[in-house]
Amino acid sequence: MLRTSILFVALAILAPLITFIPRLLLPRSFTTTTFTTTFTTTMSPPAYSKELHVAQLAVQRAAILTKRVFHEKAKGTVDKNDKSPVTIGDFGAQALIIAALRHNFPDDAIVAEEEAAQLREDANLKATIWDLVRDTRLNDPDAEATLGGPVRDADHMLELLDQGNSPGGAQGRIWAIDPIDGTKGFLRGGQYAVCLGLMQDGDVKVGVLGCPNLPVDDQAPLTADIGSNQTDEGHGVLFSAVQGHGATSRALTAGALAESKPISMRSVDGSSLADATFCESVEAGHSAHGDQAAIAEKLGITKPSVRMDSQAKYGSIARGAGDIYLRLPVKATYQEKIWDHAAGDLIVREAGGQVTDIHGKRLDFSVGRTLANNKGVVAAPAASHPKVLSVVQEVLNAKL
Numbered sequence: 377m378l379r380t381s382i383l384f385v386a387l388a389i390l391a392p393l394i395t396f397i398p399r400l401l402l403p404r405s406f407t408t409t410t411f412t413t414t415f416t417t418t419m420s421p422p423a424y425s426k427e428l429h430v431a432q433l434a435v436q437r438a439a440i441l442t443k444r445v446f447h448e449k450a451k452g453t454v455d456k457n458d459k460s461p462v463t464i465g466d467f468g469a470q471a472l473i474i475a476a477l478r479h480n481f482p483d484d485a486i487v488a489e490e491e492a493a494q495l496r497e498d499a500n501l502k503a504t505i506w507d508l509v510r511d512t513r514l515n516d517p518d519a520e521a522t523l524g525g526p527v528r529d530a531d532h533m534l535e536l537l538d539q540g541n542s543p544g545g546a547q548g549r550i551w552a553i554d555p556i557d558g559t560k561g562f563l564r565g566g567q568y569a570v571c572l573g574l575m576q577d578g579d580v581k582v583g584v585l586g587c588p589n590l591p592v593d594d595q596a597p598l599t600a601d602i603g604s605n606q607t608d609e610g611h612g613v614l615f616s617a618v619q620g621h622g623a624t625s626r627a628l629t630a631g632a633l634a635e636s637k638p639i640s641m642r643s644v645d646g647s648s649l650a651d652a653t654f655c656e657s658v659e660a661g662h663s664a665h666g667d668q669a670a671i672a673e674k675l676g677i678t679k680p681s682v683r684m685d686s687q688a689k690y691g692s693i694a695r696g697a698g699d700i701y702l703r704l705p706v707k708a709t710y711q712e713k714i715w716d717h718a719a720g721d722l723i724v725r726e727a728g729g730q731v732t733d734i735h736g737k738r739l740d741f742s743v744g745r746t747l748a749n750n751k752g753v754v755a756a757p758a759a760s761h762p763k764v765l766s767v768v769q770e771v772l773n774a775k776l
Protein backbone atom coordinates (compact mmCIF):
# COMPACT_ATOMS: atom_id res chain seq x y z
CA MET A 377 0.00 0.00 0.00
CA LEU A 378 2.81 2.43 1.04
CA ARG A 379 4.81 1.48 -2.08
CA THR A 380 1.81 2.18 -4.32
CA SER A 381 1.29 5.60 -2.68
CA ILE A 382 4.99 6.52 -3.15
CA LEU A 383 4.81 5.47 -6.80
CA PHE A 384 1.64 7.51 -7.28
CA VAL A 385 3.18 10.66 -5.71
CA ALA A 386 6.38 10.25 -7.77
CA LEU A 387 4.33 9.99 -10.97
CA ALA A 388 2.30 13.05 -10.05
CA ILE A 389 5.56 15.07 -9.65
CA LEU A 390 7.27 13.70 -12.76
CA ALA A 391 4.38 13.92 -15.25
CA PRO A 392 4.35 17.73 -15.67
CA LEU A 393 8.18 17.74 -15.94
CA ILE A 394 8.13 15.18 -18.74
CA THR A 395 5.90 17.46 -20.85
CA PHE A 396 7.67 20.68 -19.78
CA ILE A 397 11.34 19.76 -20.45
CA PRO A 398 11.07 19.43 -24.26
CA ARG A 399 9.46 22.90 -24.38
CA LEU A 400 12.57 24.35 -22.75
CA LEU A 401 14.65 22.92 -25.59
CA LEU A 402 12.57 24.63 -28.28
CA PRO A 403 13.13 28.18 -29.60
CA ARG A 404 11.23 30.75 -27.54
CA SER A 405 9.30 31.98 -30.58
CA PHE A 406 7.67 28.58 -30.94
CA THR A 407 4.06 28.87 -29.76
CA THR A 408 2.26 26.35 -27.56
CA THR A 409 -0.38 25.59 -30.20
CA THR A 410 2.25 24.92 -32.84
CA PHE A 411 4.14 22.87 -30.29
CA THR A 412 1.31 20.49 -29.52
CA THR A 413 0.27 19.96 -33.14
CA THR A 414 3.73 19.65 -34.67
CA PHE A 415 6.00 18.37 -31.94
CA THR A 416 3.78 15.42 -31.13
CA THR A 417 3.72 14.29 -34.76
CA THR A 418 7.27 15.03 -35.96
CA MET A 419 9.20 15.45 -32.68
CA SER A 420 10.94 18.56 -34.04
CA PRO A 421 9.61 21.96 -35.07
CA PRO A 422 9.69 22.62 -38.82
CA ALA A 423 12.39 25.16 -39.69
CA TYR A 424 11.23 28.76 -40.05
CA SER A 425 7.57 27.80 -39.56
CA LYS A 426 6.64 31.02 -37.78
CA GLU A 427 8.57 33.14 -40.30
CA LEU A 428 6.82 31.38 -43.19
CA HIS A 429 3.38 31.80 -41.65
CA VAL A 430 3.87 35.51 -40.93
CA ALA A 431 5.41 36.13 -44.36
CA GLN A 432 2.50 34.44 -46.16
CA LEU A 433 -0.13 36.39 -44.22
CA ALA A 434 1.82 39.65 -44.61
CA VAL A 435 2.03 39.19 -48.39
CA GLN A 436 -1.64 38.27 -48.51
CA ARG A 437 -2.65 41.42 -46.59
CA ALA A 438 -0.43 43.64 -48.75
CA ALA A 439 -1.95 42.08 -51.88
CA ILE A 440 -5.43 43.16 -50.77
CA LEU A 441 -4.16 46.74 -50.84
CA THR A 442 -2.38 46.41 -54.20
CA LYS A 443 -5.48 44.84 -55.77
CA ARG A 444 -7.61 47.81 -54.66
CA VAL A 445 -5.15 50.16 -56.34
CA PHE A 446 -4.82 47.90 -59.42
CA HIS A 447 -8.53 48.15 -60.12
CA GLU A 448 -8.52 51.95 -59.74
CA LYS A 449 -7.91 54.10 -62.80
CA ALA A 450 -5.65 56.62 -61.03
CA LYS A 451 -2.90 54.67 -59.31
CA GLY A 452 -1.19 57.74 -57.82
CA THR A 453 2.00 57.33 -59.84
CA VAL A 454 5.08 59.27 -58.75
CA ASP A 455 8.49 59.33 -60.45
CA LYS A 456 11.44 58.27 -58.31
CA ASN A 457 14.91 59.83 -58.54
CA ASP A 458 15.99 57.01 -60.88
CA LYS A 459 12.96 57.81 -63.11
CA SER A 460 11.31 54.46 -62.38
CA PRO A 461 7.63 54.67 -61.39
CA VAL A 462 6.24 54.05 -57.92
CA THR A 463 2.54 54.08 -57.00
CA ILE A 464 0.48 54.55 -53.86
CA GLY A 465 0.21 50.74 -53.94
CA ASP A 466 3.99 50.26 -53.59
CA PHE A 467 4.15 52.57 -50.54
CA GLY A 468 1.03 51.16 -48.88
CA ALA A 469 2.03 47.51 -49.37
CA GLN A 470 5.53 48.12 -48.03
CA ALA A 471 4.19 49.86 -44.88
CA LEU A 472 1.83 46.95 -44.16
CA ILE A 473 4.53 44.29 -44.63
CA ILE A 474 7.04 46.09 -42.43
CA ALA A 475 4.35 46.55 -39.73
CA ALA A 476 3.81 42.76 -39.70
CA LEU A 477 7.56 42.03 -39.55
CA ARG A 478 8.19 44.59 -36.80
CA HIS A 479 5.36 43.10 -34.70
CA ASN A 480 6.71 39.55 -34.97
CA PHE A 481 10.47 39.95 -35.41
CA PRO A 482 11.45 43.33 -33.92
CA ASP A 483 15.20 42.66 -34.08
CA ASP A 484 15.43 41.58 -37.74
CA ALA A 485 16.95 43.88 -40.38
CA ILE A 486 14.90 44.87 -43.45
CA VAL A 487 15.95 45.75 -46.99
CA ALA A 488 12.96 47.24 -48.84
CA GLU A 489 12.69 49.01 -52.17
CA GLU A 490 10.76 52.15 -51.20
CA GLU A 491 11.26 54.97 -48.66
CA ALA A 492 9.04 57.69 -47.15
CA ALA A 493 10.92 60.83 -48.35
CA GLN A 494 8.37 61.78 -51.03
CA LEU A 495 5.46 61.29 -48.63
CA ARG A 496 7.03 63.63 -46.10
CA GLU A 497 7.05 66.39 -48.74
CA ASP A 498 3.55 65.76 -50.06
CA ALA A 499 0.69 65.83 -47.53
CA ASN A 500 -1.91 64.74 -50.10
CA LEU A 501 0.13 61.72 -51.13
CA LYS A 502 0.64 60.79 -47.48
CA ALA A 503 -3.11 61.13 -46.76
CA THR A 504 -4.08 59.03 -49.80
CA ILE A 505 -1.74 56.22 -48.82
CA TRP A 506 -2.81 56.41 -45.18
CA ASP A 507 -6.47 55.96 -46.25
CA LEU A 508 -5.47 52.73 -47.98
CA VAL A 509 -3.25 51.41 -45.19
CA ARG A 510 -5.77 52.23 -42.43
CA ASP A 511 -8.58 50.41 -44.24
CA THR A 512 -6.73 47.28 -45.33
CA ARG A 513 -6.96 44.23 -43.10
CA LEU A 514 -7.36 40.47 -43.41
CA ASN A 515 -10.95 39.32 -42.98
CA ASP A 516 -9.88 36.60 -40.52
CA PRO A 517 -9.45 38.04 -36.99
CA ASP A 518 -6.80 35.47 -35.94
CA ALA A 519 -4.76 36.07 -39.08
CA GLU A 520 -5.02 39.85 -38.66
CA ALA A 521 -3.98 39.53 -34.97
CA THR A 522 -0.93 37.48 -36.05
CA LEU A 523 0.19 40.50 -38.08
CA GLY A 524 -0.33 42.85 -35.11
CA GLY A 525 -3.54 44.50 -36.34
CA PRO A 526 -3.80 47.94 -37.95
CA VAL A 527 -0.98 50.49 -38.22
CA ARG A 528 -1.32 53.11 -35.41
CA ASP A 529 -1.40 56.37 -37.42
CA ALA A 530 -0.09 58.11 -40.54
CA ASP A 531 3.18 59.22 -38.94
CA HIS A 532 3.89 55.71 -37.73
CA MET A 533 3.25 54.53 -41.30
CA LEU A 534 6.09 56.80 -42.48
CA GLU A 535 8.40 55.51 -39.76
CA LEU A 536 7.63 51.93 -40.79
CA LEU A 537 8.27 52.70 -44.46
CA ASP A 538 11.74 54.00 -43.62
CA GLN A 539 12.69 50.89 -41.67
CA GLY A 540 13.53 49.07 -44.89
CA ASN A 541 16.85 50.90 -45.10
CA SER A 542 19.23 48.15 -43.96
CA PRO A 543 22.41 47.96 -46.06
CA GLY A 544 21.99 44.15 -46.20
CA GLY A 545 25.04 41.94 -45.94
CA ALA A 546 26.36 38.54 -44.92
CA GLN A 547 25.36 38.50 -41.26
CA GLY A 548 22.15 37.83 -39.37
CA ARG A 549 18.51 37.78 -40.36
CA ILE A 550 17.55 40.19 -43.16
CA TRP A 551 14.17 40.43 -44.87
CA ALA A 552 14.00 41.62 -48.50
CA ILE A 553 10.76 43.32 -49.59
CA ASP A 554 9.57 44.32 -53.04
CA PRO A 555 6.06 45.61 -52.29
CA ILE A 556 5.17 45.68 -55.99
CA ASP A 557 7.58 44.02 -58.36
CA GLY A 558 6.87 44.86 -61.98
CA THR A 559 5.40 48.31 -61.22
CA LYS A 560 5.36 49.01 -64.97
CA GLY A 561 3.32 45.85 -65.48
CA PHE A 562 1.03 46.88 -62.62
CA LEU A 563 0.42 50.22 -64.36
CA ARG A 564 -0.15 48.51 -67.73
CA GLY A 565 -2.71 46.15 -66.20
CA GLY A 566 -0.34 43.16 -66.46
CA GLN A 567 1.44 40.83 -64.07
CA TYR A 568 3.01 42.01 -60.84
CA ALA A 569 4.11 40.38 -57.58
CA VAL A 570 4.30 41.20 -53.87
CA CYS A 571 7.65 39.71 -52.80
CA LEU A 572 9.13 38.83 -49.42
CA GLY A 573 12.23 36.80 -48.61
CA LEU A 574 14.16 36.07 -45.43
CA MET A 575 17.94 35.66 -45.57
CA GLN A 576 20.02 34.24 -42.77
CA ASP A 577 23.74 34.99 -43.07
CA GLY A 578 23.32 35.81 -46.75
CA ASP A 579 21.41 32.65 -47.65
CA VAL A 580 17.69 32.79 -48.58
CA LYS A 581 15.73 30.62 -46.12
CA VAL A 582 12.11 31.66 -46.75
CA GLY A 583 10.52 33.01 -49.92
CA VAL A 584 6.94 34.15 -50.55
CA LEU A 585 5.48 35.62 -53.75
CA GLY A 586 1.93 36.91 -54.07
CA CYS A 587 0.84 37.07 -57.73
CA PRO A 588 -2.71 38.49 -57.87
CA ASN A 589 -3.04 38.24 -61.67
CA LEU A 590 -1.77 34.70 -62.26
CA PRO A 591 -4.37 31.94 -62.64
CA VAL A 592 -4.85 29.89 -59.46
CA ASP A 593 -4.66 26.69 -61.51
CA ASP A 594 -1.05 25.45 -61.64
CA GLN A 595 -1.88 23.65 -64.89
CA ALA A 596 -3.26 26.71 -66.69
CA PRO A 597 -1.33 27.40 -69.89
CA LEU A 598 1.13 30.27 -69.74
CA THR A 599 0.17 32.95 -72.20
CA ALA A 600 1.47 36.42 -72.84
CA ASP A 601 -1.96 37.90 -72.25
CA ILE A 602 -2.70 36.89 -68.69
CA GLY A 603 -2.87 40.33 -67.23
CA SER A 604 -6.43 40.90 -68.39
CA ASN A 605 -7.80 39.93 -65.01
CA GLN A 606 -10.47 42.46 -64.17
CA THR A 607 -12.62 40.40 -61.83
CA ASP A 608 -10.11 38.36 -59.75
CA GLU A 609 -12.23 35.27 -60.54
CA GLY A 610 -9.88 32.25 -60.67
CA HIS A 611 -6.85 34.48 -60.21
CA GLY A 612 -4.34 35.09 -57.42
CA VAL A 613 -1.58 32.71 -56.32
CA LEU A 614 0.66 32.63 -53.27
CA PHE A 615 3.95 30.80 -53.90
CA SER A 616 6.10 29.81 -50.89
CA ALA A 617 9.29 27.94 -50.10
CA VAL A 618 11.47 27.15 -47.11
CA GLN A 619 15.03 26.03 -47.76
CA GLY A 620 15.18 22.23 -47.78
CA HIS A 621 11.39 21.84 -47.56
CA GLY A 622 10.20 22.27 -51.17
CA ALA A 623 7.91 24.82 -52.74
CA THR A 624 4.12 25.20 -52.70
CA SER A 625 1.33 27.19 -54.29
CA ARG A 626 -2.10 28.06 -52.94
CA ALA A 627 -4.91 30.43 -53.81
CA LEU A 628 -4.35 33.97 -52.58
CA THR A 629 -7.20 34.85 -50.19
CA ALA A 630 -8.28 37.89 -48.19
CA GLY A 631 -8.11 36.07 -44.84
CA ALA A 632 -6.70 32.81 -43.50
CA LEU A 633 -4.33 30.81 -45.70
CA ALA A 634 -5.88 28.47 -48.27
CA GLU A 635 -4.74 24.86 -48.51
CA SER A 636 -1.37 24.46 -50.24
CA LYS A 637 -0.14 22.06 -52.95
CA PRO A 638 3.48 21.11 -53.61
CA ILE A 639 4.80 22.43 -56.92
CA SER A 640 7.67 21.32 -59.11
CA MET A 641 9.31 22.29 -62.36
CA ARG A 642 8.76 20.19 -65.46
CA SER A 643 11.51 17.65 -65.93
CA VAL A 644 13.15 19.04 -69.04
CA ASP A 645 16.65 17.76 -69.68
CA GLY A 646 19.19 19.17 -72.12
CA SER A 647 17.94 16.93 -74.93
CA SER A 648 14.24 17.79 -74.73
CA LEU A 649 14.42 21.57 -74.87
CA ALA A 650 12.59 21.91 -78.19
CA ASP A 651 9.35 21.65 -76.26
CA ALA A 652 10.36 24.17 -73.57
CA THR A 653 8.69 27.51 -72.88
CA PHE A 654 10.86 30.44 -71.92
CA CYS A 655 9.86 33.60 -70.09
CA GLU A 656 11.41 37.04 -70.23
CA SER A 657 10.68 40.61 -69.11
CA VAL A 658 8.20 42.75 -70.97
CA GLU A 659 10.50 45.76 -70.74
CA ALA A 660 13.31 45.65 -73.32
CA GLY A 661 15.31 47.93 -71.00
CA HIS A 662 15.36 45.25 -68.27
CA SER A 663 16.66 42.28 -70.23
CA ALA A 664 18.16 41.74 -73.68
CA HIS A 665 15.36 40.40 -75.87
CA GLY A 666 17.63 39.98 -78.92
CA ASP A 667 20.22 37.85 -77.08
CA GLN A 668 17.45 35.83 -75.47
CA ALA A 669 15.84 35.09 -78.85
CA ALA A 670 19.22 33.95 -80.25
CA ILE A 671 19.69 31.61 -77.26
CA ALA A 672 16.20 30.15 -77.62
CA GLU A 673 16.84 29.48 -81.29
CA LYS A 674 20.16 27.74 -80.58
CA LEU A 675 18.46 25.61 -77.92
CA GLY A 676 15.93 24.52 -80.53
CA ILE A 677 13.05 26.15 -78.66
CA THR A 678 10.22 26.51 -81.12
CA LYS A 679 7.52 28.29 -79.07
CA PRO A 680 7.57 32.10 -78.89
CA SER A 681 8.76 33.56 -75.57
CA VAL A 682 6.21 34.52 -72.94
CA ARG A 683 6.81 38.11 -71.87
CA MET A 684 5.66 38.72 -68.36
CA ASP A 685 6.44 41.37 -65.74
CA SER A 686 7.79 40.68 -62.27
CA GLN A 687 8.81 37.61 -60.25
CA ALA A 688 5.60 35.98 -61.54
CA LYS A 689 8.15 34.56 -64.03
CA TYR A 690 9.92 32.65 -61.24
CA GLY A 691 6.60 31.38 -59.84
CA SER A 692 5.42 30.33 -63.29
CA ILE A 693 8.46 28.22 -64.09
CA ALA A 694 8.51 26.77 -60.55
CA ARG A 695 5.03 25.28 -61.09
CA GLY A 696 5.90 24.00 -64.58
CA ALA A 697 3.73 26.50 -66.47
CA GLY A 698 6.96 27.66 -68.15
CA ASP A 699 10.45 26.18 -68.07
CA ILE A 700 13.22 28.75 -68.47
CA TYR A 701 13.61 32.36 -67.30
CA LEU A 702 16.36 34.38 -68.98
CA ARG A 703 17.29 37.87 -67.81
CA LEU A 704 20.38 38.88 -69.72
CA PRO A 705 21.94 42.26 -68.94
CA VAL A 706 21.17 45.21 -71.19
CA LYS A 707 23.68 47.54 -69.49
CA ALA A 708 26.96 46.21 -68.13
CA THR A 709 26.73 48.60 -65.15
CA TYR A 710 23.24 47.65 -63.87
CA GLN A 711 23.24 45.77 -60.58
CA GLU A 712 20.16 43.62 -59.95
CA LYS A 713 18.38 44.36 -56.64
CA ILE A 714 18.11 41.61 -54.03
CA TRP A 715 14.35 42.22 -53.59
CA ASP A 716 13.80 41.46 -57.30
CA HIS A 717 15.15 37.91 -56.89
CA ALA A 718 15.35 36.60 -53.28
CA ALA A 719 11.94 34.90 -53.05
CA GLY A 720 11.89 33.70 -56.67
CA ASP A 721 15.39 32.24 -56.51
CA LEU A 722 14.48 30.03 -53.53
CA ILE A 723 11.06 29.03 -54.89
CA VAL A 724 12.58 27.88 -58.19
CA ARG A 725 15.45 25.98 -56.55
CA GLU A 726 13.08 24.30 -54.07
CA ALA A 727 10.86 23.26 -57.00
CA GLY A 728 13.75 21.43 -58.67
CA GLY A 729 15.38 24.24 -60.61
CA GLN A 730 18.78 25.88 -60.74
CA VAL A 731 19.29 29.65 -60.75
CA THR A 732 22.63 31.24 -61.63
CA ASP A 733 23.95 34.34 -63.31
CA ILE A 734 25.38 34.33 -66.86
CA HIS A 735 28.76 33.13 -65.48
CA GLY A 736 27.16 30.11 -63.78
CA LYS A 737 27.50 31.57 -60.25
CA ARG A 738 24.63 31.18 -57.80
CA LEU A 739 22.97 34.51 -56.96
CA ASP A 740 24.87 36.01 -54.02
CA PHE A 741 22.53 37.76 -51.58
CA SER A 742 25.28 38.45 -49.04
CA VAL A 743 26.89 41.57 -50.50
CA GLY A 744 24.39 44.33 -49.79
CA ARG A 745 21.21 45.66 -51.35
CA THR A 746 22.23 44.58 -54.85
CA LEU A 747 23.55 41.40 -56.46
CA ALA A 748 26.89 43.15 -57.03
CA ASN A 749 28.72 39.84 -57.61
CA ASN A 750 26.35 38.65 -60.34
CA LYS A 751 25.38 39.58 -63.89
CA GLY A 752 21.99 38.56 -65.28
CA VAL A 753 19.88 35.54 -64.38
CA VAL A 754 19.57 32.08 -65.95
CA ALA A 755 16.86 29.92 -64.32
CA ALA A 756 15.98 26.45 -65.64
CA PRO A 757 15.14 22.92 -64.48
CA ALA A 758 18.27 21.51 -62.80
CA ALA A 759 18.77 18.81 -65.46
CA SER A 760 18.78 21.28 -68.36
CA HIS A 761 20.53 24.22 -66.67
CA PRO A 762 24.08 23.24 -67.79
CA LYS A 763 22.94 23.08 -71.42
CA VAL A 764 21.05 26.39 -71.21
CA LEU A 765 24.01 28.08 -69.52
CA SER A 766 26.47 26.85 -72.13
CA VAL A 767 24.32 28.32 -74.92
CA VAL A 768 23.93 31.59 -73.00
CA GLN A 769 27.71 31.84 -72.79
CA GLU A 770 28.20 30.87 -76.43
CA VAL A 771 25.83 33.64 -77.59
CA LEU A 772 27.26 36.28 -75.24
CA ASN A 773 30.90 35.37 -76.03
CA ALA A 774 30.19 35.63 -79.76
CA LYS A 775 29.28 39.30 -79.18
CA LEU A 776 32.63 40.18 -77.58
Ligand SMILES: Nc1ncnc2c1ncn2[C@@H]1O[C@H](COP(=O)(O)OS(=O)(=O)O)[C@@H](OP(=O)(O)O)[C@H]1O
Nearest residue numbers: 556557558559560657658659661662684685686687
Ligand atom coordinates in the same frame (compact mmCIF):
# COMPACT_ATOMS: atom_id res chain seq x y z
N1 LIG B 1 18.00 48.42 -66.38
C1 LIG B 1 17.44 47.45 -65.69
N2 LIG B 1 17.83 46.17 -65.86
C2 LIG B 1 17.26 45.18 -65.16
N3 LIG B 1 16.27 45.37 -64.26
C3 LIG B 1 15.84 46.62 -64.06
C4 LIG B 1 16.40 47.72 -64.74
N4 LIG B 1 15.75 48.84 -64.31
C5 LIG B 1 14.85 48.45 -63.39
N5 LIG B 1 14.90 47.12 -63.22
C6 LIG B 1 14.17 46.26 -62.33
O1 LIG B 1 13.24 45.47 -63.05
C7 LIG B 1 12.20 45.14 -62.18
C8 LIG B 1 10.99 44.66 -62.92
O2 LIG B 1 11.47 43.87 -63.96
P1 LIG B 1 10.70 42.65 -64.50
O3 LIG B 1 11.54 41.85 -65.38
O4 LIG B 1 10.22 41.89 -63.33
O5 LIG B 1 9.47 43.23 -65.23
S1 LIG B 1 9.46 43.95 -66.62
O6 LIG B 1 8.81 43.03 -67.50
O7 LIG B 1 10.82 44.24 -67.04
O8 LIG B 1 8.69 45.16 -66.38
C9 LIG B 1 11.96 46.41 -61.47
O9 LIG B 1 11.34 46.12 -60.27
P2 LIG B 1 10.17 47.09 -59.74
O10 LIG B 1 10.78 48.48 -59.64
O11 LIG B 1 9.88 46.51 -58.41
O12 LIG B 1 9.05 47.00 -60.70
C10 LIG B 1 13.36 47.01 -61.30
O13 LIG B 1 13.92 46.76 -60.04
Ligand SMILES: [Mg+2]
Nearest residue numbers: 460461489559
Ligand atom coordinates in the same frame (compact mmCIF):
# COMPACT_ATOMS: atom_id res chain seq x y z
MG1 LIG C 1 10.54 49.91 -58.55
Ligand SMILES: [Mg+2]
Nearest residue numbers: 554557558716
Ligand atom coordinates in the same frame (compact mmCIF):
# COMPACT_ATOMS: atom_id res chain seq x y z
MG1 LIG D 1 11.11 44.83 -58.41
Ligand SMILES: [Mg+2]
Nearest residue numbers: 489554556557
Ligand atom coordinates in the same frame (compact mmCIF):
# COMPACT_ATOMS: atom_id res chain seq x y z
MG1 LIG E 1 9.00 47.25 -56.74
